Amino acid sequence: MTRRITLSDVAEKAGVSRATASAVLSGKAGLGIRVSEDRKKAVLAAANALGYVPNTAAQHLKKGDDNHIIALFTYENIFPSDSGSEFYPFFQGIQQEAERENYDVLILNNWARDKSRSSRIRLASGAIMIGVNRDDSDIRALIRQDFPLVFVGRRDIGNSLPIHFVTFGYKEAVSRIVELLAPRANGRIVYISSTFSSAEPSADKSYYLHAEAEKRGIEVEDIVLCDMPSSREVGEVLSAEAVVFDRLFIADLFTPVFNARGIVPGRDIFGAILEDDWTGTHCEWTVWENRRPELGALAVRYLVALLSGEDMIPGEVRLPVIEKQSTHGF
Amino acid sequence: MTRRITLSDVAEKAGVSRATASAVLSGKAGLGIRVSEDRKKAVLAAANALGYVPNTAAQHLKKGDDNHIIALFTYENIFPSDSGSEFYPFFQGIQQEAERENYDVLILNNWARDKSRSSRIRLASGAIMIGVNRDDSDIRALIRQDFPLVFVGRRDIGNSLPIHFVTFGYKEAVSRIVELLAPRANGRIVYISSTFSSAEPSADKSYYLHAEAEKRGIEVEDIVLCDMPSSREVGEVLSAEAVVFDRLFIADLFTPVFNARGIVPGRDIFGAILEDDWTGTHCEWTVWENRRPELGALAVRYLVALLSGEDMIPGEVRLPVIEKQSTHGF
DNA sequence: CTGAAAGCGCTTACAG
DNA sequence: CTGAAAGCGCTTACAG
Numbered sequence: 001m002t003r004r005i006t007l008s009d010v011a012e013k014a015g016v017s018r019a020t021a022s023a024v025l026s027g028k029a030g031l032g033i034r035v036s037e038d039r040k041k042a043v044l045a046a047a048n049a050l051g052y053v054p055n056t057a058a059q060h061l062k063k064g065d066d067n068h069i070i071a072l073f074t075y076e077n078i079f080p081s082d083s084g085s086e087f088y089p090f091f092q093g094i095q096q097e098a099e100r101e102n103y104d105v106l107i108l109n110n111w112a113r114d115k116s117r118s119s120r121i122r123l124a125s126g127a128i129m130i131g132v133n134r135d136d137s138d139i140r141a142l143i144r145q146d147f148p149l150v151f152v153g154r155r156d157i158g159n160s161l162p163i164h165f166v167t168f169g170y171k172e173a174v175s176r177i178v179e180l181l182a183p184r185a186n187g188r189i190v191y192i193s194s195t196f197s198s199a200e201p202s203a204d205k206s207y208y209l210h211a212e213a214e215k216r217g218i219e220v221e222d223i224v225l226c227d228m229p230s231s232r233e234v235g236e237v238l239s240a241e242a243v244v245f246d247r248l249f250i251a252d253l254f255t256p257v258f259n260a261r262g263i264v265p266g267r268d269i270f271g272a273i274l275e276d277d278w279t280g281t282h283c284e285w286t287v288w289e290n291r292r293p294e295l296g297a298l299a300v301r302y303l304v305a306l307l308s309g310e311d312m313i314p315g316e317v318r319l320p321v322i323e324k325q326s327t328h329g330f
Numbered sequence: 331m332t333r334r335i336t337l338s339d340v341a342e343k344a345g346v347s348r349a350t351a352s353a354v355l356s357g358k359a360g361l362g363i364r365v366s367e368d369r370k371k372a373v374l375a376a377a378n379a380l381g382y383v384p385n386t387a388a389q390h391l392k393k394g395d396d397n398h399i400i401a402l403f404t405y406e407n408i409f410p411s412d413s414g415s416e417f418y419p420f421f422q423g424i425q426q427e428a429e430r431e432n433y434d435v436l437i438l439n440n441w442a443r444d445k446s447r448s449s450r451i452r453l454a455s456g457a458i459m460i461g462v463n464r465d466d467s468d469i470r471a472l473i474r475q476d477f478p479l480v481f482v483g484r485r486d487i488g489n490s491l492p493i494h495f496v497t498f499g500y501k502e503a504v505s506r507i508v509e510l511l512a513p514r515a516n517g518r519i520v521y522i523s524s525t526f527s528s529a530e531p532s533a534d535k536s537y538y539l540h541a542e543a544e545k546r547g548i549e550v551e552d553i554v555l556c557d558m559p560s561s562r563e564v565g566e567v568l569s570a571e572a573v574v575f576d577r578l579f580i581a582d583l584f585t586p587v588f589n590a591r592g593i594v595p596g597r598d599i600f601g602a603i604l605e606d607d608w609t610g611t612h613c614e615w616t617v618w619e620n621r622r623p624e625l626g627a628l629a630v631r632y633l634v635a636l637l638s639g640e641d642m643i644p645g646e647v648r649l650p651v652i653e654k655q656s657t658h659g660f
Numbered sequence: 661c662t663g664a665a666a667g668c669g670c671t672t673a674c675a676g
Numbered sequence: 677c678t679g680a681a682a683g684c685g686c687t688t689a690c691a692g
Contacts, residue, residue: 004475006669017679022671051471054449057387058669062684079425095409105437109429119384141381145334336685347663352687388685392668
């Protein structure tokens with residue numbers, strides 16, 4: 001590999017100083033720095049003849065400015081070869097919005113294997129964090145230094161460090177779902193969540209569910225699964241007039257139970273899942289619409305605002321509720 | 331935004347020189363440079379307390395080594411919000427293989443709008459180029475400087491510049507298709523291509539088709555569409571025993587024609603398309619399998635080899651042919 | 661065993 | 677109107 005052409009090469013060939021060459025090449029000639037037409041032409045000609053391409057890393061190191069790269073960090077694999085990933089829609093929204101804002105995206109998801117982790121993020125001007133938030137001292141160091149980081153989904157990182165995040169408008173969507181269930185709930189909702197997904201979003205959804213139910217005088221019975229549903233837990237669900245699952249996969253745990261008893265969801269049992277049906281396979285339950293790309297895009301806008309020094313408070317992404325589309329008798 | 335912690339801050343706090351701090355932090359202490367245990371601990375403690383995160387850009391600028399970033403460049407949009415993109419499978423293969431090789435991927439597809447184009451690529455150690463190859467002097471400058479560039483698909487960039495590329499094994503696949511058509515071709519194949527896709531791959535496919543047909547004593551009648559098929563061209567196709575379309579979209583141009591005459595492809599007309607059926611909608615024609623992710627992965631391996639100084643000659647990606655799966659009488 | 665110095669490729673005050 | 681110099685954050689010879 002031959003040595004790369006540098007600014008010095010161009011300056012030498014054009015017979016000017018590096019300062020002059022730099023001014024001409026970066027279009028600064030004219031403002032503040034005046035360069036004669038002859039020298040300007042000489043520099044341009046030399047750059048062209050040599051095939052000069054500036055080293056952006058050096059430019060940004062010197063200028064200390066935004067290099068228009070957004071890192072996208074996740075512990076999960078958003079590009080599985082076989083099927084779709086639940087993180088992919090976020091990525092799509094991020095990529096599109098970044099493109100619109102004229103930022104490039106650096107994908108950093110071989111993270112787990114790497115030693116010098118937080119430093120890879122530092123190559124970008126800021127980062128968007130997707131997926132499960134493991135306890136990670138590198139990330140904490142970044143946050144302490146005010147490195148611009150935006151999390152997709154609300155996060156509590158402890159130590160009362162201020163965290164930037166964007167989130168879905170769970171409150172409105174969950175309230176709407178309770179409103180829809182109320183007429184049939186007969187004063188009682190069974191709410192099934194799981195210790196496997198006890199992160200912040202679930203905490204939020206649970207909170208709003210209880211608040212809205214209380215407002216309507218509906219009693220909420222909480223079931224928190226640690227494992228496959230026990231027979232007692234199955235009994236509770238079957239006895240319910242209205243059932244709410246926290247996640248799609250939790251509803252799926254009950255599919256064999258329903259099948260075994262000839263129970264058809266949407267006909268014999270009625271309820272909702274507090275998630276978008278991104279798999280397109282749960283139309284017998286009330287869910288909300290997939291707004292993942294929109295949330296990804298919002299994260300980008302938030303990050304870009306941070307990078308521009310604006311202290312934007314991002315809005316939430318609204319989640320329109322889709323009522324169960326059953327034709328089975330309701 | 332508070333000032334970032336630099337190596338100097340750490341050195342000062344630990345009461346050592348920047349050289350010592352650097353050696354400790356990069357694990358070089360022990361080989362060549364000996365640092366006492368006390369100072370080592372002091373440096374580590376200071377780095378930790380301050381939350382030091384090295385500036386990778388500066389490290390690489392100084393060392394001049396591979397920063398383990400691969401740029402992915404395309405003029406096309408590989409992340410359309412609505413439908414699938416024909417470039418996405420390449421991207422998927424590239425991303426997966428890069429991850430395996432411990433490279434990060436920098437997505438550069440807001441290229442069109444940008445002024446300082448080739449310099450953005452320079453931020454990476456090398457680049458993979460996808461999609462249509464516009465005439466671009468920036469890219470040529472990069473090639474002239476031996477910047478590691480690997481094209482997905484064979485490329486002629488002119489000026490007899492040496493180009494690195496990976497390609498599908500069209501020869502074998504096209505030969506196999508001619509072999510499959512031969513028994514029914516009655517000595518004549520009509521081959522329809524288009525001026526809209528006259529890039530290198532089409533040239534290659536055309537070449538191999540003619541070569542194999544000649545070997546078998548089959549005459550090839552070439553039709554090159556500049557527009558919608560004319561009635562003469564439609565007549566030629568309808569009269570053919572065996573028809574070969576260069577691309578899926580070219581076959582699609584004839585769909586209304588077939589419909590209007592009650593002709594059912596796979597029953598009344600027989601042939602192949604020289605492309606993988608990545609849309610999954612052309613099963614009435616003989617095609618080959620989708621190997622786009624594999625080609626993307628091969629491009630990554632090629633680029634990584636280039637970056638390691640090996641002068642790898644990449645193999646081609648084989649394209650297994652899928653015979654028409656019709657049940658309509660053949 | 662450790663530090664002062666040079667330098668990666670660039671830009672931006674600051675003198676002339 | 678132009679160039680010499682300092683410096684962005686690092687590392688790596690090279691003296692002590």
